[in-house]
Each structure stands twice: as structure tokens, then as C-alpha cells.
Amino acid sequence: MTRIAVLGAGMVGVSTALALQDHGHDCVIVDRSPPGSETSHGNAGIIQAEAVEPYALPTSPLTLLRMAFGWRNAVELDWASLPGQLPALHAYWRSSRPDALRRVIPVWRQLVSEAIPAHAALIAAAGADHLIRKDGYWEVHGTDAGLAAAVLEAERRKGLHGTDFAAVDGAALARAEPGLRTAMAGAIHWTTPWTCRAPGDLVRAYAALFEGRGGRIVPGDATSLERSGGGWRVAGERVEHAVVALGPWSPDLLKTLGYQVPMVRKRGYHRHYDGNHGLSRPVLLADHSVVLSPMLTGLRVATAAERLGGIDVLWAHAGIPGPASVENLDLGEYELAIGLNLTSAVIAAGEVAKHMRAAGGGSLIFTASVSGLVGSMFSPVYSAAKFGVVGLTKSLAQRFAPDRIRVNVICPGPIDTPMLPGFVARSDDKAQAAENERKLLAAIPLGRVGRPSEIAHAGLWLASDDSSYVTGVALPVDGGYLAR
Numbered sequence: 001m002t003r004i005a006v007l008g009a010g011m012v013g014v015s016t017a018l019a020l021q022d023h024g025h026d027c028v029i030v031d032r033s034p035p036g037s038e039t040s041h042g043n044a045g046i047i048q049a050e051a052v053e054p055y056a057l058p059t060s061p062l063t064l065l066r067m068a069f070g071w072r073n074a075v076e077l078d079w080a081s082l083p084g085q086l087p088a089l090h091a092y093w094r095s096s097r098p099d100a101l102r103r104v105i106p107v108w109r110q111l112v113s114e115a116i117p118a119h120a121a122l123i124a125a126a127g128a129d130h131l132i133r134k135d136g137y138w139e140v141h142g143t144d145a146g147l148a149a150a151v152l153e154a155e156r157r158k159g160l161h162g163t164d165f166a167a168v169d170g171a172a173l174a175r176a177e178p179g180l181r182t183a184m185a186g187a188i189h190w191t192t193p194w195t196c197r198a199p200g201d202l203v204r205a206y207a208a209l210f211e212g213r214g215g216r217i218v219p220g221d222a223t224s225l226e227r228s229g230g231g232w233r234v235a236g237e238r239v240e241h242a243v244v245a246l247g248p249w250s251p252d253l254l255k256t257l258g259y260q261v262p263m264v265r266k267r268g269y270h271r272h273y274d275g276n277h278g279l280s281r282p283v284l285l286a287d288h289s290v291v292l293s294p295m296l297t298g299l300r301v302a303t304a305a306e307r308l309g310g311i312d313v314l315w316a317h318a319g320i321p322g323p324a325s326v327e328n329l330d331l332g333e334y335e336l337a338i339g340l341n342l343t344s345a346v347i348a349a350g351e352v353a354k355h356m357r358a359a360g361g362g363s364l365i366f367t368a369s370v371s372g373l374v375g376s377m378f379s380p381v382y383s384a385a386k387f388g389v390v391g392l393t394k395s396l397a398q399r400f401a402p403d404r405i406r407v408n409v410i411c412p413g414p415i416d417t418p419m420l421p422g423f424v425a426r427s428d429d430k431a432q433a434a435e436n437e438r439k440l441l442a443a444i445p446l447g448r449v450g451r452p453s454e455i456a457h458a459g460l461w462l463a464s465d466d467s468s469y470v471t472g473v474a475l476p477v478d479g480g481y482l483a484r
């Protein structure tokens with residue numbers, strides 16, 4: 001009997017420990033969190049028996065370019081993280097070439113074909129049948145062209161690998177899934193996959209099985225792994241071998257031991273909605289790379305999106321002067337001003353906050369104006385919207401603080417940009433514009449308008465950890481305009 005530590009109590013770690021135990025080894029699992037808390041909790045729950053070919057990186061330059069610029073939801077590229085990911089991406093690209101794929105596919109297909117039988121044995125032994133559905137999932141398409149291409153691809157796979165499916169049109173799909181309210185072109189029903197109603201619970205059921213068979217799960221930090229005699233020591237345990245099953249964290253630990261494992265960081269996100277949403281089985285919305293999975297406790301919406309890197313900072317900066325007066329108001333002009341100055345900030349914050357929350361924090365920065373702190377001499381609607389942005393900042397700062405998202409707003413005074421004349425010249429009256437400009441300059445103690453770089457530096461500070469204790473602040477960058 002060999003003593004082995006498995007590092008990581010996700011689906012991979014716990015299943016590996018069970019397999020090693022089955023082969024007669026004495027196993028201990030080390031994890032800093034309880035089993036099934038991370039990626040193995042937040043997924044779409046599909047045991048993808050139909051995925052007999054690996055997801056290859058497209059090798060066509062045009063497709064790559066479209067993906068890089070966010071053409072579809074499937075991939076969002078974070079350019080800043082690209083340099084660090086290049087070696088792994090290059091290895092992925094090389095392995096995705098047709099000749100490399102031809103070599104990989106048989107091995108991959110063999111592994112995938114073992115997934116359901118291997119899970120079936122564990123599910124039965126762990127008493128987890130209530131978590132499993134055995135009726136496949138829908139791959140839904142919104143357009144006839146998309147559906148036709150998907151059917152062709154499914155037929156190719158069936159011919160090559162015998163992967164079963166049934167194609168249905170929009171009417172048949174609507175009858176089968178009345179909960180899908182939008183009319184769709186149709187769907188592929190992948191009939192062989194099993195799906196899980198609570199992926200985290202399944203890992204925990206497997207972990208209980210492992211412990212029931214004599215295994216131990218100990219809390220600890222895998223980075224404490226060090227060589228000890230002929231074996232290893234980790235989290236106070238002495239073992240002969242260690243298995244690294246830390247999911248996306250694996251390459252970081254392996255690097256400290258001198259192994260360079262090229263792993264492209266793929267990330268997805270999920271949201272959970274309570275209640276019965278009327279779906280009988282998971283639905284992949286192929287046009288949007290989103291999976292809707294009915295779970296034990298409601299509906300899970302998971303992105304199939306793969307993100308490289310994340311969003312740490314949002315600077316919502318859009319703005320226009322808006323109407324000069326509230327008299328004879330052009331409602332279209334008014335709505336545009338409110339939309340760009342205020343609504344855009346609200347929407348951007350809502351969209352980005354969920355990514356920051358998932359990543360453990362971030363910095364939201366808005367640009368308002370000194371006109372968001374005192375009434376503007378020239379632009380009442382602009383002033384109203386910017387007061388709104390300041391209020392939004394102070395509210396979100398409190399709301400998002402537990403998620404370690406800081407929220408601040410920069411309030412520039414007059415800055416030398418093409419927008420400045422738009423504020424002072426509110427009519428064709430040149431004398432009036434000159435008078436406005438004179439009044440404005442006279443109100444600035446430093447006696448000059450600001451430079452754009454002076455705003456950029458404030459943004460840089462708020463984005464960086466140098467301002468780590470600053471949140472809910474409306475920061476004037478105004479040459480002393482508000483000091484009067």
C-alpha cells in the first residue's frame with residue numbers, strides 16, 4: 001500500500017482519490033476549502049458523452065481575429081493577460097492543427113466514452129442517483145442556417161464516432177419545452193449525455209464515499225508541498241507521492257517545483273435563479289454560448305464562455321454636455337444626455353460587478369464632473385445626470401464593499417478637451433461664449449484649465465492598490481474650483 005496525497009477536492013481530485021483507493025492505496029485529500037466548492041460546484045452539470053472530439057482552437061486567422069474582437073460570446077479575450085498566456089496558447093494552437101488532432105481524437109474519445117460508466121459506478125456507490133438525469137440536453141439554434149450547420153456537424157460526428165442525436169424543428173422544441181418562450185429555429189437533442197442537478201453535491205457525495213472507504217480529507221494549503229526524504233510533506237502529512245489536482249491553480253504550484261505546464265486559463269461564470277423555470281433538461285443556447293441548466297434548487301445560467309484573464313478595473317467615462325436649457329426642451333436630446341451620462345454608468349457597473357465579484361474584487365471608477373457636486377452654471381441636465389453618477393457611486397460603494405469592489409468617482413473641473421468649448425459656447429453668441437470662458441477661468445484658483453493627463457493620473461491611482469482604502473469618494477480634480 002502506497003501513501004498518496006491528492007491535492008484538491010474538486011471533481012478531479014476526489015475521483016482520482018477514489019480510483020487510487022480502489023487500487024489499494026492509502027489516500028489523503030488536501031484542500032483549503034470543503035470538497036466541491038470551486039469550479040466543480042459552479043458548472044453546467046453536463047457529463048458530455050457526445051463531446052468525443054476535443055474543443056480545438058480555430059486555426060483560421062479570420063476566425064481567430066473575429067473571436068479576439070468578441071465576435072461571439074464563446075471567448076472574451078483580455079488583451080492585458082495575453083503576453084503571459086502566449087506560450088500556452090501557442091501549444092493549444094499547435095495541438096489544434098488537423099494532423100495533431102487526428103492523433104489526439106482516438107485517445108480523447110476513449111477517455112470520454114469511459115466517463116458515464118465510471119460515474120455510473122460512483123453514483124450508485126455514493127447513493128447519488130437523485131442528482132442525475134439520463135436524458136441528454138438540447139443544443140438550441142435561433143437561425144435556420146445555424147441549425148442546418150449544426151445538423152451537418154452532428155451527422156459527421158455520428159458517422160465517425162456513432163454519437164447519437166435527434167434533430168427537431170422549432171415547433172417540436174416548443175412542444176417539448178414550453179418554458180422556452182422565444183421561437184427558435186430548432187435544436188439538436190444530444191441523447192446520450194447525463195446531466196447533474198447539483199454538481200457540488202455530487203462531489204460531496206463522492207467525498208463522503210471516499211471517507212466511508214477509509215480515506216481522509218484534511219484542510220490545508222497545497223503550496224506547503226515540499227520534498228521530504230524520498231517522498232513529500234504537505235499540510236502536516238508525510239506521503240510517498242502527491243497528485244496535483246488543483247484545477248486552474250495547478251500550474252502555479254507545479255511551477256514552484258520546476259514544471260512548466262501550459263494551461264490556457266478558461267473561465268466561465270454562473271448565476272442561479274430560484275423557482276421552477278419549466279425546463280425539462282439543460283439547454284445550450286448555441287448562438288450565445290450560454291447553458292440553462294435546471295438544478296435541484298432552481299435554474300442555473302452558465303456561460304460556456306472561456307475568458308482569458310478577467311476585469312479588474314472599469315472606468316466608465318462616457319459623457320456629453322447635453323441640452324443648454326430646460327426651456328423648449330428637445331426630449332430626444334435630453335434622453336441622450338441622461339443615457340450617456342448616467343444610464344451607461346449604471347449598466348456598465350451592473351455588468352462588470354459580477355465579473356469582479358467572481359474574481360474576488362476590483363475597482364469601479366466613474367467620471368462625473370464638478371457639476372455633479374455643485375450646480376453647473378451652463379448645463380442643468382448634465383449637472384442633474386452627474387449628481388446622479390455621484391449618488392450611484394456612494395450607494396454602490398456601500399453595496400459592493402463586502403465583495404471587495406471599490407467604487408469611486410472623479411469629478412473633473414474644466415479640462416482642455418474638445419468638450420470644453422461645448423460647455424462654454426451654449427449659443428452662437430461669440431461674446432457670450434468669451435464671457436463664459438472668462439467667468440470659468442476666474443473661478444479656478446490655479447488660474448488655468450486642467451490637462452487630460454491630470455485626470456488620467458487620478459484614474460490610475462484609483463485603479464491601483466495605492467488607493468486600496470479609498471471607496472465611495474467623489475474626487476475633485478479641478479484646480480481648486482470647488483475650494484471657494
Ligand SMILES: Cc1cc2nc3c(=O)[nH]c(=O)nc-3n(C[C@H](O)[C@H](O)[C@H](O)COP(=O)(O)OP(=O)(O)OC[C@H]3O[C@@H](n4cnc5c(N)ncnc54)[C@H](O)[C@@H]3O)c2cc1C
Nearest residue numbers: 008010011012032038039040043044045046222246247268
Ligand atoms: C461555467 C462553467 C460551466 C462548466 N460546465 C461544465 C459541464 O457542463 N460539464 C463538464 O464536464 N465540465 C464543465 N465545466 C468544467 C468543469 O467544471 C471543470 O473542468 C472541473 O470542475 C474541474 O475540476 P477540478 O477538480 O480540476 O477543479 P476544481 O473543482 O476547481 O478543484 C480544485 C480544488 O483545488 C483547491 N485548491 C486550489 N488551490 C489550492 C491550494 N493552494 N491549497 C489547497 N487547495 C487548493 C480548490 O479549493 C478546489 O477545491 C464548466 C466550467 C465552468 C466554469
